[in-house]
Amino acid sequence: MAAAAITMNINTNRTTMGETLRIAVQSKGRLNEDTMRLLEETGIRISTSKRTLLVAASNFPLEILFLRDDDIPGTVADGTADIGVVGLNELEEQGVDAEIVEKLGFGACRLSIAVPKQMEYKDITSLQGRRIATSYPTILRRYLKQRGVQADIHVISGSVEISTGIGLADAIFDIVSSGSTLVSNNLREEDVVLSSEAVLIAHRGLSEEKRGVMEELLFRIRAVMGAANKKYVLMNAPRESLDVILNVLPGIKSPTVMPLAQEGWCSIHTVLDEKCFWKIIGRLKEAGAQGILVLPIESMIL
Ligand code: ATP
Ligand code: MG
8 A cells, every 4th residue: 555655656756857767765774874875975966955755866867765675675676766775685575576786785784593592403493383583574484494394483573582582482583783682682693594785776677778877876886885995095115115015015906106306215106905004004114114195085996
């Protein structure tokens, strides 16, 4: 009923620009901020003051449709939205047909079986004939079937982690990220059934024109993701230390080396993984590097 109402409203609002791509984004919740930041980092300007259901970008043929994450897979599958950002867990649970275009590297979590700490658990067959509480019945049912286990699936929409404590179920199947919720409810994580992260999904029947716009967006997204955690590093060093420094630097490609006005000195520029940089800084200084500058990179096109 709710989904049908959404479809009707949106279709009457559709723009006449055939090539405008419509992306479904979670309106609020765990994926909203990272998704909006990613779009912003691709240089796409979206008015955030006007938080209506549908917002058009001002400098790219894209419009954002804000929805609950439950509605995103279906909306993309039926073409009401052309593409969408949603957790792989939600996509799998809905079981609808949409193309997974790119893993986006945020919203990491997993769907796991967890049991009370004191319970003996060998493998999933230990739950034969038991009650399992979950908000993900489709994925759980498939997993149990694959393993030949019959259990009583109890579907609840939230607070799954308290189910065993209140006697509603013998085990749970739920989203885990740090695991702290499980620990505070005296639960122990056992089988990891699905590793999830946010994914960009696309309608299977996109027109060529829209696919072209999506490819342009994807190109920018990949450039932003490629630059994540990368730094542009500059340093000055005596020319005689150059070989040692170049050996220490695991740059993307060969670093740029430029002479300085001061005789016998040069400037070295390279791109480094942030983590790697902190590991090698001591060795760079030891080798004679000075005035080391570390700068952020907005995007990187390889
Ligand atoms: P909505 O109101 O849009 O239906 P929701 O409450 O169903 O939101 P959120 O809790 O905002 O959903 O989570 C959205 C997605 O974030 C999850 O489907 C999952 O892919 C991802 N995620 C990452 N870490 C966690 C976590 N610790 N708990 C729940 N979801 C997480
Ligand atoms: Mg939801």
